[in-house]
Amino acid sequence: MxxxxxxxxxxxxxxxxxxxxxxxxxxxxxxxxxxxxxxxxxxxxxxxxxxxxxxxxxxxxxxxxxxxxxxxxxxxxxxxxxxxxxxxxxxxxxxxxVGHEPAVTHRIPVRGLRRSRRSFHYLRFCEACGDRVIHTARRFGRCHGCSARDSFLFLRAPATAQGLAALQRLTPAEVRAAFG
Ligand SMILES: [Zn+2]
Ligand SMILES: [Zn+2]
Known part of the structure; x- marks a missing residue:
């Protein structure tokens, strides 16, 4: 992304x-x-x-x-x-x-984007430096490791102890593999 x-x-x-x-x-x-x-x-x-x-x-x-x-x-x-x-x-x-059609609605597919009532933990993995942080939301901004802003991969798991443990166990190779 x-x-x-x-x-x-x-x-x-x-x-x-x-x-x-x-x-x-x-x-x-x-x-x-x-x-x-x-x-x-x-x-x-x-x-x-x-x-x-x-x-x-x-x-x-x-x-x-x-x-x-x-x-x-x-x-x-x-x-x-x-x-x-x-x-x-x-x-x-x-x-x-400025050369734009004045369209009012976008046509980007929204499947899967609606907020679920379940809560999740998110592993934010920086592809540039391998820095990893787990938050309760997708947090953008600068990487703490290398200051890059746009090298993040996010993986989420249910906000349970098992979900958290699963995210912590993931290796960098597994994170990358999840994104093909
Ligand atoms: Zn508008
Ligand atoms: Zn980084």
């Missing part, structure tokens, strides 16, 4: 705002591993965009489309205020201006 870093996306979003002649080009872009089947969301007042790494890992070519979609919501708010429709003509014009 090679997704751009949040920093790269943030610069891109800021450039988009400048292209749309928004005076305030400050924006925060973050990956949010807790998003379920939504590709991204925008908090227009805060100037914050969140993208779904589990969903977009299935369609990395869609990342910029989703980023543009959500950033256009922030731009619409800054340019036209809160009283224009979310996906109305203002927003659609901004999307077209």
């Amino acid at each position: 090679t997704l751009p870093t949040a920093d790269e996306l943030q610069r891109r979003a800021s450039d988009l705002l400048a292209t749309w002649r928004v005076l305030d080009t400050s924006i925060v872009v973050a990956w949010n591993g807790r998003l379920s089947t939504t590709a991204g969301r925008a908090f227009v007042r805060k100037g914050r965009v969140e993208l779904n790494p589990r969903l977009l890992a299935r369609a990395p070519e869609q990342v910029l489309t989703v980023l543009t979609h959500e950033t256009a919501h922030v731009a619409t708010f800054r340019l036209f205020g809160a009283n224009v429709p979310a996906h109305g003509r203002h927003w659609r014009a901004l999307m077209r201006h």
Whole structure:
């Protein structure tokens, strides 16, 4: 899985705002591993965009489309205020201006992405340096071992003592084999 870093996306979003002649080009872009089947969301007042790494890992070519979609919501708010429709003509014009079809829903398959009520432990394995951490959620960010951001493999097991032991026992070869 090679997704751009949040920093790269943030610069891109800021450039988009400048292209749309928004005076305030400050924006925060973050990956949010807790998003379920939504590709991204925008908090227009805060100037914050969140993208779904589990969903977009299935369609990395869609990342910029989703980023543009959500950033256009922030731009619409800054340019036209809160009283224009979310996906109305203002927003659609901004999307077209930068060469994107103003589509409202994504077509990335969401099978298996809905959050289960069971809880899990996640082994995060860094392919770059072999660092391993077990968490109760998929945590992105920098590897503690080598600072890479995008070399993680995640394996999960039920949040039980047996599940935890199974994750701890896995060898690097077994982790890699699980990903073919
Ligand atoms: Zn939208
Ligand atoms: Zn590492």
